[in-house]
Amino acid sequence: MIPLAALTMWPMTAQADVTISDGWARASILASRPAAAYLTLRSDEDDQLIGITTPIAGHVTVHGVETDANGVSRMSAIEALKLPSGETVTLAPGGMHLMLIALTEKLEEGTVLPLTLTFASGAKIEISVPVLGPGASGPEKE
Amino acid sequence: MPTEPHETPPKSQLLRSILWAAAFTALAGVAIYSGLEMYLGNGSKNVRYSGEAAIRSEFSLTDHTGQDVTQADYSDRWQMVFFGFTNCPDICPTTLAYMASVIDLLGDDAVKVAPIFITVDPERDTVPVMAEYVSVFHPRLIGLTGTEVQVAEAATNFRTWYERTEDDSAPDGYFMAHGGYVYLMRPDGAFEAVYQEGGQPPEVLAQDILEKL
Structure with a gap:
C-alpha cells in the first residue's frame, strides 16, 4: 500500500498542461502475450496523444x-x-487501454512500467506506472 | 502557522470522483446489459418462444490438462462459461479475473460451480498455453481448447459468435472479436442466465449464483 501510494502521487504536469493520473499496468501472463496499461489524461488545451513507447515493449x-x-x-x-x-x-478495463506487444520480459507484479507519452502539441511526458496483479481491475483496489 | 485552505491536493475528492465514475459506469453497464438482454431475448423473462432455451452447454473439447472432455464431465456442477482468447489484452483478463473473484466469493459453495474458459483461438491457444494461462487466474479455472471445428460447435451451441479480424498492431497480425458474456449454465447443461463483467460487482453476481444453487 505504501510503495504504491508513493507511485501514484500524481497528478504530474508538464508544460503542455496535460495531467496524467491513475496509471497502472496489469501483470502479464506470459511474455508472449500482450499486456495492458491504463491511465487517465486531461489536457488544458486541445491535444492528442500520438505516441507511446516503453523500453520493454516493441510496440x-x-x-x-x-x-x-x-x-x-x-x-x-x-x-x-x-x-x-x-x-x-x-x-x-473493458474500454480503452494501452496494448503492449512484443514484450522483452513479462510485466511482473510489484514492478513499475516506464512509459513515454508523446503529444501532438510536442509535449513529451515520462511516467512510471505500478504493475498490479493479473486480477487487478483498477488502481484504487490494491 | 496557518495553513492555506486550498493547498492540500484534494485526494479524497479525487477518490470520490473515481468512485462516482465507477458507480455511474456500473449503472450504465446495467442499463446496457438490460437493453441487450431484451434485444437478444436470451435471458428474457418476458418473452419465451419455446419451453427450452436455445443456448445449451454442449461441447467436445480438450481441457488444459490434455483430457478430452464434454459437458457431461461437469454435470455434477453448475458452469460459469466465458469465451475468449489468451492474446486478448483487456476484456479477457478482466473478465477471467472477475470470474475468479466470483468463485472466491462463493466460499464453500465454489465446488458446486465449474468456471470454464473456452478459447476461440485454438490455433494459438494450445493445451500448454491454456494450462499456463488459466493457472494465473484461479487454480480452479478450467481452460478448454480443441480443433477449429470443435470450438465452432461449442460456440454455436452457446449461441455465441467470434471472428478473426486482421490487425497489423496485433500479435501475429490478428485479433479475435468475440462475445463478452459470462454464461451461467445448470448442471444438466441448460441455460440459466447471462452476465457481463461490469454489469454488476462480483459480490452481486456471487450472491445471485448462491441463490440459484
Missing part, C-alpha cells in the same frame, strides 16, 4: 473496445487519441 498502441448490439467486442487501434480541452479521458 504500444491505444486500443478502443467497441461492443456491438450482439455483445461482440471488437478492438480497434486509435492512432491519435483526442484530448479535448478540459475533458478527462479515461483508459480503463
Whole structure:
C-alpha cells in the first residue's frame, strides 16, 4: 500500500498542461502475450496523444473496445487519441487501454512500467506506472 | 502557522470522483446489459418462444490438462462459461479475473460451480498455453481448447459468435472479436442466465449464483 501510494502521487504536469493520473499496468501472463496499461489524461488545451513507447515493449498502441448490439467486442487501434480541452479521458478495463506487444520480459507484479507519452502539441511526458496483479481491475483496489 | 485552505491536493475528492465514475459506469453497464438482454431475448423473462432455451452447454473439447472432455464431465456442477482468447489484452483478463473473484466469493459453495474458459483461438491457444494461462487466474479455472471445428460447435451451441479480424498492431497480425458474456449454465447443461463483467460487482453476481444453487 505504501510503495504504491508513493507511485501514484500524481497528478504530474508538464508544460503542455496535460495531467496524467491513475496509471497502472496489469501483470502479464506470459511474455508472449500482450499486456495492458491504463491511465487517465486531461489536457488544458486541445491535444492528442500520438505516441507511446516503453523500453520493454516493441510496440504500444491505444486500443478502443467497441461492443456491438450482439455483445461482440471488437478492438480497434486509435492512432491519435483526442484530448479535448478540459475533458478527462479515461483508459480503463473493458474500454480503452494501452496494448503492449512484443514484450522483452513479462510485466511482473510489484514492478513499475516506464512509459513515454508523446503529444501532438510536442509535449513529451515520462511516467512510471505500478504493475498490479493479473486480477487487478483498477488502481484504487490494491 | 496557518495553513492555506486550498493547498492540500484534494485526494479524497479525487477518490470520490473515481468512485462516482465507477458507480455511474456500473449503472450504465446495467442499463446496457438490460437493453441487450431484451434485444437478444436470451435471458428474457418476458418473452419465451419455446419451453427450452436455445443456448445449451454442449461441447467436445480438450481441457488444459490434455483430457478430452464434454459437458457431461461437469454435470455434477453448475458452469460459469466465458469465451475468449489468451492474446486478448483487456476484456479477457478482466473478465477471467472477475470470474475468479466470483468463485472466491462463493466460499464453500465454489465446488458446486465449474468456471470454464473456452478459447476461440485454438490455433494459438494450445493445451500448454491454456494450462499456463488459466493457472494465473484461479487454480480452479478450467481452460478448454480443441480443433477449429470443435470450438465452432461449442460456440454455436452457446449461441455465441467470434471472428478473426486482421490487425497489423496485433500479435501475429490478428485479433479475435468475440462475445463478452459470462454464461451461467445448470448442471444438466441448460441455460440459466447471462452476465457481463461490469454489469454488476462480483459480490452481486456471487450472491445471485448462491441463490440459484
